[in-house]
Structures are given as C-alpha cells and as structure tokens.
Amino acid sequence: MPRVSLLSVLRTRPTFARLWLGALVSGLGDTLSWLALTWFVLERTGGGAAVGALLLCFALPAVVTGPLWGRSLDRSQPAPLMRLDNLARAGLIVLIPLLDALGTLELWTVFVISALMGALAPATQVGARLFVPALLPDEELEQGNAAYSLTTQVPTVLGPALAGLLVAAWGAPRALLVDALSFLFMAWALGSLPRLPRGGRAVGRTETARGRxxxxxxxxxxxxxxxxxxxxxxxxxxxxxxxxxxxxxxxxxxxxxxxxxxxxxxxxxxxxxxxxxxxxxxxxxxxxxxxxxxxxxxxxxxxxxxxxxxxxxxxxxxxxxxxxxxxxxxxxxxxxxxxxxxxxxxxxxxxxxxxxxxxxxxxxxxxxxxxxxxxxxxxxxxxxxxxxxxxxxxxxxxxxxxxxx
Missing domain, CATH: 1.20.1250.20 (MFS general substrate transporter like domains)
Structure with a gap:
C-alpha cells in the first residue's frame, strides 16, 4: 500500500480539506456550546443533576433520529440534508442569547433547544462518514479518517480555554453566538461537496457483489x-x-x-x-x-x-x-x-x-x-x-x- 501522510491528504484533496476545515470550526463551536450551556445551567440550578439532564438532552434524541437520518442519507443526496441540519442548529442556538436579551429565557427552554439540536446532529455526523470514502482513494482512507478525527480532538485541547475566555467576557448565553457562526461556516463548507450515486446497491471496498x-x-x-x-x-x-x-x-x-x-x-x-x-x-x-x-x-x-x-x-x-x-x-x-x-x-x-x-x-x-x-x-x-x-x-x-x- 502506498504510504501517504495525513498532511498530504489535506494538501492534495481540496474538497476533503474544505469539509475538514468546516468540521474543525464547527467542532470548536460545539465545545464552546457544551461548556457555556453546562456553566449556565450550573449557575441557574447550583447542582450537577441539572447538568447531567442537559447532557442527556443532547445525547438521547440520537437514539431515535440516528437511524432515521441514516436511512434518509442513503436514499437522498447527503449534502443538502447536512446543510439543512447546520442552518437549523444555527437558528436554534441563536434563540438562547436572543431570549436572554429579552429577559424571557427559562431553563426548560434550554433543555428543549438542546434536545432539538441533539436530534439534528446525526445528519452531519453520519453524512461526513459517507463523504470521506467518496472523496478519497482507498489507499488514503485511513489517513483521511485520521484527519477527520482531529476535528473532534483538536477542540478538546483548544476549545475549553477559548470557551472560558468568551463566557467570562460575554456571559454564557452571548458566547453561544460564536457557535451559531461555526454552524454557518460548516454550511458554507458543505457547498463544494459532490453528488453521490444513489438508488443502486453499491458494493463495499472489500466486498464482492455477492458479499456479506x-x-x-x-x-x-x-x-x-x-x-x-x-x-x-x-x-x-x-x-x-x-x-x-x-x-x-x-x-x-x-x-x-x-x-x-x-x-x-x-x-x-x-x-x-x-x-x-x-x-x-x-x-x-x-x-x-x-x-x-x-x-x-x-x-x-x-x-x-x-x-x-x-x-x-x-x-x-x-x-x-x-x-x-x-x-x-x-x-x-x-x-x-x-x-x-x-x-x-x-x-x-x-x-x-x-x-x-x-x-x-x-x-x-x-x-x-x-x-x-x-x-x-x-x-x-x-x-x-x-x-x-x-x-x-x-x-x-x-x-x-x-x-x-
């Protein structure tokens, strides 16, 4: 197998690099939202139980929507569905600072918005897994997935420090505006993705037509x-x-x-x-x-x-x-x-x-x-x-x- 590096994949595959950059920026925004919202809930309630409930609001909807998004992405073009997801989540996250500015933000509203965002998130999470093998040749697949995994790993190193600064300077609700911008950036990055073949039974890279x-x-x-x-x-x-x-x-x-x-x-x-x-x-x-x-x-x-x-x-x-x-x-x-x-x-x-x-x-x-x-x-x-x-x-x-x- 030809030896390729992670950096060479990003340098020589511009469409993949744009998807990677969009996911990296969006990942930083997600880390910021996680920290800002958990801090906001902790300040409002003073207890860890509400923070745990918030995290479950993000996580549990995927139990229902993950398979539904997956089937839709197999049957339809993934890029438009992924853009819809990012635009919808940008609109949802903006509601929190908007309602806070109006003095009408309630804790239950944060939980509902979090659950809706958790329900939408698998569209992009799953859709990206469809595009990585479509944009890269087989010999570059490991390094492509390695590069894409960095879009969640880098935010764990840089995101908390950035989030802490923004929350301290602006307050938790207004800091979420940065996450809204990250969703819009991801929606822009998805604009260059190609159409994928749909309708037939495509064969996996290591399977035969009659394979398992x-x-x-x-x-x-x-x-x-x-x-x-x-x-x-x-x-x-x-x-x-x-x-x-x-x-x-x-x-x-x-x-x-x-x-x-x-x-x-x-x-x-x-x-x-x-x-x-x-x-x-x-x-x-x-x-x-x-x-x-x-x-x-x-x-x-x-x-x-x-x-x-x-x-x-x-x-x-x-x-x-x-x-x-x-x-x-x-x-x-x-x-x-x-x-x-x-x-x-x-x-x-x-x-x-x-x-x-x-x-x-x-x-x-x-x-x-x-x-x-x-x-x-x-x-x-x-x-x-x-x-x-x-x-x-x-x-x-x-x-x-x-x-x-």
Missing amino acids: RWTPAVLATLGLTTLFYFVYGPLEAALPVFARESLGTGAQGYGALWSALGVGSLFGTLLVGPLSRAFPVSLTLAAIMALWGVAVTGLAFAPGVGPALAVMFAGGLIWGPYTALETTLLQRRVPSGEHGRLFGVRAMLLGPAAPLGTALGGVLLIGLRAEWVIALSGLGCVLGALAALPWLRRRGGAGADPATG
Missing part, C-alpha cells in the same frame, strides 16, 4: 465501541472528585488532566498509518480498549498530579487512533449504499452510551471512593475487550489483510 453485509466482525466492532464508550463514562464522573480529594488539586489541575489526554490523542492519531499496516485492524481496536483500561486503572493509583498527567497523556496516545481505525474498518466492511444506515445505527448506540456510563459513575460514587470507580472503569475496558475478541476474530475479522482489518 453486516458480518459478525462488523456487529462485534459496533458492540465493542458502544461498550468502550459506556465503560469509559464513569471516568468522567469520578475524575473531578479524584482530582480534588486524591490529588489535592483544584479546577486548574483538573483541566490540565483533560488537556493532557487531548494532547496525547493528537499524537496518537499519527499512529493510524503504521498500526493499519502492521496489524489486523479489528484486533488493534480490542488492544486499544484493553490498553486504555490498563492506563485508567493505573491512573487510580497515581501518587500525585505529575504522574496522573503522564498517565492521562499515555491514555490519550493509546485512544488517539481508535476512531479513525474503527471508522475505516466499518466503511470497508459494509457496502457504501448502506453507510448511512450503518453510521446512523452507530450514532444511535454511541449517543447515550457515555452519558449513561457517566450516570452509572455518579451512582457508584455514592458508595465508593473516586479511585475505585476509576479502577472499575479501567477493569471494565480490559474485560470488555477480552470478551469481544472471539467475535472480532471470526472470518472477515482478524483473518483479513492488515490494511483492511
């Missing part, structure tokens, strides 16, 4: 990723408590832990190419989940902030390649005419997985110390990876060419 659909390896990969997100969730609930009570640090140290994870994930993304060439992708996914679990378990026993930062960086390095490798495997294993349905189901599964895991972590914290909740999260990842391994090794999984998983 949704093999056990595909189902196992979806199950592995859903479990990964869910078992990761308790870490989000326990980490702030762990930072305060076990590490003896405040908000600054807590933020540094997440930043270390984000920086590690950026470097980990650069490993997508070497890993895809060296190992079967399905087994690499299981190994990433298991190694992440080992790192998280080690975090529970970190003796201070410095070692904890090192462990979080290592965890990000391990996690970084996961999404790009998993997406590439699914794109190659399922016929392209079913990619919308496939990634719609994926959005349905993953949307609530981490929030529900976080809720479980909150329940566990009632009776357990934070470090034990973190250790249980890590152990769950190790055991989940081992449980999925037999399914991933089935024919069409580990036995395939390393480049295809």
Whole structure:
C-alpha cells in the first residue's frame, strides 16, 4: 500500500480539506456550546443533576433520529440534508442569547433547544462518514479518517480555554453566538461537496457483489465501541472528585488532566498509518480498549498530579487512533449504499452510551471512593475487550489483510 501522510491528504484533496476545515470550526463551536450551556445551567440550578439532564438532552434524541437520518442519507443526496441540519442548529442556538436579551429565557427552554439540536446532529455526523470514502482513494482512507478525527480532538485541547475566555467576557448565553457562526461556516463548507450515486446497491471496498453485509466482525466492532464508550463514562464522573480529594488539586489541575489526554490523542492519531499496516485492524481496536483500561486503572493509583498527567497523556496516545481505525474498518466492511444506515445505527448506540456510563459513575460514587470507580472503569475496558475478541476474530475479522482489518 502506498504510504501517504495525513498532511498530504489535506494538501492534495481540496474538497476533503474544505469539509475538514468546516468540521474543525464547527467542532470548536460545539465545545464552546457544551461548556457555556453546562456553566449556565450550573449557575441557574447550583447542582450537577441539572447538568447531567442537559447532557442527556443532547445525547438521547440520537437514539431515535440516528437511524432515521441514516436511512434518509442513503436514499437522498447527503449534502443538502447536512446543510439543512447546520442552518437549523444555527437558528436554534441563536434563540438562547436572543431570549436572554429579552429577559424571557427559562431553563426548560434550554433543555428543549438542546434536545432539538441533539436530534439534528446525526445528519452531519453520519453524512461526513459517507463523504470521506467518496472523496478519497482507498489507499488514503485511513489517513483521511485520521484527519477527520482531529476535528473532534483538536477542540478538546483548544476549545475549553477559548470557551472560558468568551463566557467570562460575554456571559454564557452571548458566547453561544460564536457557535451559531461555526454552524454557518460548516454550511458554507458543505457547498463544494459532490453528488453521490444513489438508488443502486453499491458494493463495499472489500466486498464482492455477492458479499456479506453486516458480518459478525462488523456487529462485534459496533458492540465493542458502544461498550468502550459506556465503560469509559464513569471516568468522567469520578475524575473531578479524584482530582480534588486524591490529588489535592483544584479546577486548574483538573483541566490540565483533560488537556493532557487531548494532547496525547493528537499524537496518537499519527499512529493510524503504521498500526493499519502492521496489524489486523479489528484486533488493534480490542488492544486499544484493553490498553486504555490498563492506563485508567493505573491512573487510580497515581501518587500525585505529575504522574496522573503522564498517565492521562499515555491514555490519550493509546485512544488517539481508535476512531479513525474503527471508522475505516466499518466503511470497508459494509457496502457504501448502506453507510448511512450503518453510521446512523452507530450514532444511535454511541449517543447515550457515555452519558449513561457517566450516570452509572455518579451512582457508584455514592458508595465508593473516586479511585475505585476509576479502577472499575479501567477493569471494565480490559474485560470488555477480552470478551469481544472471539467475535472480532471470526472470518472477515482478524483473518483479513492488515490494511483492511
């Protein structure tokens, strides 16, 4: 397989680069909205339960709308639906600062707007997965997905600092105007996308015309990723408590832990190419989940902030390649005419997985110390990876060419 770099894909594929830039700007806006809205709700209510309800408002609608958007994207041209999604979400997010300026903003209104935005979001999330393999040749697919995964990873490093500055300067509601602009920018970026073939049964990149659909390896990969997100969730609930009570640090140290994870994930993304060439992708996914679990378990026993930062960086390095490798495997294993349905189901599964895991972590914290909740999260990842391994090794999984998983 010709060796291509992430940067060369962005440099030589202008249409893909425009989609990538739009997604990156939109990702920064989404991070800003997440921080601004959670801060707004926390100020209004003074409790974490309302913040958890807000996050569920964003996540749970995808359980219903993810598959519906997926089927629509398979049957219709994706770009117009994606533009409609971004324009609609821009209009919805503007309502919050507008109602706040009029003095009529209520908490329930924020929850309703958040739920509507969560219902719309899978259109672009799924649609982008259809365009990456359509815009790139097969040998560039891993690096293209790696580049696209940066549109969610970079905002985790830069977004919180930007959001904090804007919320402090303007207040949470007015800071959301920046997110509205990011949606409009994404709608502009979608204007260059080509029409995709529709109506026939397109064949996946590694399938024959009579080939399999949704093999056990595909189902196992979806199950592995859903479990990964869910078992990761308790870490989000326990980490702030762990930072305060076990590490003896405040908000600054807590933020540094997440930043270390984000920086590690950026470097980990650069490993997508070497890993895809060296190992079967399905087994690499299981190994990433298991190694992440080992790192998280080690975090529970970190003796201070410095070692904890090192462990979080290592965890990000391990996690970084996961999404790009998993997406590439699914794109190659399922016929392209079913990619919308496939990634719609994926959005349905993953949307609530981490929030529900976080809720479980909150329940566990009632009776357990934070470090034990973190250790249980890590152990769950190790055991989940081992449980999925037999399914991933089935024919069409580990036995395939390393480049295809």
